[in-house]
């Protein structure tokens with residue numbers, strides 16, 4: 001898909017995109033609390049309108065696709081560095097012909113450290129870079145909220161996964177979530193997804209050393225290079 005085909009929306013429940021905070025000042029706008037607790041969504045493919053529910057592959061962003069910035073945020077494209085092997089892994093994942101959806105906490109937006117415009121540009125560019133390497137991302141879901149906002153979408157809550165499941169007609173019980181922190185795994189378990197834990201290459205303070213959580217199961221892999229094979233095994237395609 002060409003970059004010009006990108007469709008994007010900021011969180012919508014009523015079909016009207018909320019593209020900036022000015023809309024909140026309109027007398028007929030919905031209450032700020034309702035609007036502000038929505039995730040930010042980007043669609044790079046058209047979700048199905050019917051048919052059987054399918055599994056999806058959910059990917060965390062920072063620490064799975066790109067290098068984490070410890071104690072900081074990716075605030076512009078120049079700071080976005082693909083993890084070695086990630087683009088190759090995404091190309092192979094795309095061959096499984098299932099929706100590939102990014103689900104990511106970006107509280108830097110709520111803190112005013114990352115603008116929505118920058119988040120959009122970073123998103124367009126990393127998806128386009130993946131497409132150039134013959135990979136594919138179908139949708140990106142961000143929680144832009146600060147931890148103190150108490151939203152329903154910040155992982156470890158499952159809100160991003162549940163929202164995506166409604167948008168894409170997903171079978172969450174058959175889906176796989178990939179992450180590098182315990183909050184990714186907890187969100188997956190709350191949504192009933194199996195999960196794959198990519199053991200962080202750098203000390204993060206969130207390291208889970210073993211697959212010890214409750215069902216659904218979690219599987220550990222040492223690097224992103226292992227991801228396509230592990231996902232295929234979980235989906236019963238190997």
Ligand SMILES: [Mg+2]
Pocket residue numbers: 060061062063064179180181
């Ligand atoms: Mg992460």
Ligand SMILES: [Zn+2]
Pocket residue numbers: 037038039143144145151152153154
């Ligand atoms: Zn949120």
